Amino acid sequence: MPQDSQKLFFILVDDNDIDLFFHEKLLRIKKIADHITPFLRAADALDYLERFQDHPEEYRETVILLDIQMPQIDGFGFLEEFEKMPEEVLSKTRIFLVSSSLDHGDLSRGHAHHLVSGILKKPLNADELIKALENTAAGG
Amino acid sequence: MAEEKIRILYIDDEVNNLHAFKANFRRKYEIYTASNTLEARKTLQSIPLHIIIADQRMPGATGVEFFNSIKENYPDPIRILLTGFTDAEALVDAINKGQIYRFIRKPWDDFDLQNTISNAYEIFNTRKELDRKMDELEKANDELSRFIYSASHDLRSPLMSVLGIINLSKLDHSITDPNGYVAMIETSVLKLDRFVQKIIEYYKNTRMQVEYEPIDFKVLIQESVESAKLQNSAIHFETDVEQNTDFYGDAFRINLVLNNLISNAMKYQKPESEHQMVKLKVVVNSYKAVIHIEDNGIGILSEHLNNVFKMFFRSRTNNMPGSGIGLYIVKEALNRIGGDISVNSIFEKGTTFVITIPSQHATR
Structure with a gap:
């Protein structure tokens, strides 16, 4: 499976620099992705994605690992903004929330969100991520 | 609280009564008077009153009718009815509906009235105290809910980072650890996390509404x-x-x-x-x-x-x-x-x- 997923771009959004480092390392060691763009702030990730607003054709299939609790713009705030992207971008994106939260409200809100493909618990487990990617692969 | 004078509004169309009341009690209480309900309303708007005393028989509106009309907007002051007539039914009805706290017969007995006023003031304070306690309780409950939330995130989040890094060290074999120290750290972190989870469970159980x-x-x-x-x-x-x-x-x-x-x-x-x-x-x-x-x-x-x-x-x-x-x-x-x-x-x-x-x- 990893050979398929290798074509994937990853965007990581997490305000915890240790988790961000860990996620990036894990993705590389497990060869889950070859291109990773990490962001410590949701706003920076949104700025980066902004460029595809007018050029959705340049957007490649992307997986976003998104932390829920972040200062300023949190995971749900990110989703709210990201939702405004062109349909071409949305359809090429899979978003997984990655959280240590046990808060029922957060989790059910995440599950209910139409842009969220799944919720992964921290510490991120590579096997679980690979399984989640397989399950949500839209036939290539 | 002890320094505060009891603020009383007395409404009576017989101005002599107003004077008599003022003369008798002005040293003890902070007294406002009104000879009709219109004046009374003006006082209500500007003064936070503790007690309102109203005569029952007044032109325009009876005391009970007046109390009824202000109950919604000014629920706090304790209402006392003053009446020279014993139209029992109206009184019983008014008392039962909770519109008035007590009625006093005219002409009033100073001692009796004074007693009634201090009892009424006590009730006013008790209610206020109860309101304050309720607010405090709501605030405490609110803070507890927020505590659960932050415990579930802020306490666990660094633990999960530690576990993540331990996993990483296993994957890239970057730590030489012949004595198994990392495994001991992992065991301890897992134990701490289980305990945090139990505490969260405990609070969720006490806080979350039972839903069937x-x-x-x-x-x-x-x-x-x-x-x-x-x-x-x-x-x-x-x-x-x-x-x-x-x-x-x-x-x-x-x-x-x-x-x-x-x-x-x-x-x-x-x-x-x-x-x-x-x-x-x-x-x-x-x-x-x-x-x-x-x-x-x-x-x-x-x-x-x-x-x-x-x-x-x-x-x-x-x-x-x-x-x-x-x-x-x-x-x-x-x-x-x-x-x-x-x-x-x-x-x-x-x-x-x-x-x-x-x-x-x-x-x-």
């Missing part, structure tokens, strides 16, 4: 057993669920009870045994569900049986890791949903917990 929904015990038990098997595949599970009728219960708490007891049954196994077993039996009728959770583990000494549901109690006869909070949470959760638990155990043979949970179909 249809419960399918077959599904519930199956899910619990499946997640338990992931943690320890060596243990043999036997399940037997008899449910031919609808059952309504609080899914969160029933799950919490089941998962804690299953996890205990798995934890207190005999380490050397090759036939580690956990048996789950559920019988549901339309009134209640009876659940047996049986293991063939190390058992509990009979002298400890009475203490196992106490907070932070741990049996000294075992060296098992534990915080002593699991069974306490189980008991508390059952209390909240009207359930019951009993335990039978033979030391070195095994333990059986029996839970009874009433169905809440009546609320549907």
Whole structure:
């Protein structure tokens, strides 16, 4: 499976620099992705994605690992903004929330969100991520 | 509070009465007077009053009618009716409806009126105090909810980072660790995390509203057993669920009870045994569900049986890791949903917990 997923771009959004480092390392060691763009702030990730607003054709299939609790713009705030992207971008994106939260409200809100493909618990487990990617692969 | 003078508004169309009242009480109280309801309303708008005294017979509106009309916008002042007539029915009605606190006959007796006023003021203060306590309580509850939230995130989040980094060190073999220190760190972090999770469970149980929904015990038990098997595949599970009728219960708490007891049954196994077993039996009728959770583990000494549901109690006869909070949470959760638990155990043979949970179909 990893050979398929290798074509994937990853965007990581997490305000915890240790988790961000860990996620990036894990993705590389497990060869889950070859291109990773990490962001410590949701706003920076949104700025980066902004460029595809007018050029959705340049957007490649992307997986976003998104932390829920972040200062300023949190995971749900990110989703709210990201939702405004062109349909071409949305359809090429899979978003997984990655959280240590046990808060029922957060989790059910995440599950209910139409842009969220799944919720992964921290510490991120590579096997679980690979399984989640397989399950949500839209036939290539 | 002791410095504050009692603020009284007295309404009477007989101006002589107003003067007499003022003359008698102006040293004791802060007195406002009005000869008609229009004036009275003006005072109400600008002065935070403690007590309002109104004459019953006034042109335009009776005292009871006046009280009725201001009750909504000025609910706080205590209302006292002054009347020279004994039209009992109107009075009884007004008192019963809670529109007035007391009525005083005209002409009033100074001592009697003074007594009534100080009693009324006491009631005013008691109500205020009650309101204040309610506000405080709401605030405290609010803070507790926020505490649960931050405990579930802020405490766990760094622990999860540590675990992540430990996993990473295993993957890239970047740490030379011949003495297994990293594994010890991992064990301790996992233990701390379990304890944090238990505390969160405890607070969720006390804080979350009890909500009843249809419960399918077959599904519930199956899910619990499946997640338990992931943690320890060596243990043999036997399940037997008899449910031919609808059952309504609080899914969160029933799950919490089941998962804690299953996890205990798995934890207190005999380490050397090759036939580690956990048996789950559920019988549901339309009134209640009876659940047996049986293991063939190390058992509990009979002298400890009475203490196992106490907070932070741990049996000294075992060296098992534990915080002593699991069974306490189980008991508390059952209390909240009207359930019951009993335990039978033979030391070195095994333990059986029996839970009874009433169905809440009546609320549907």
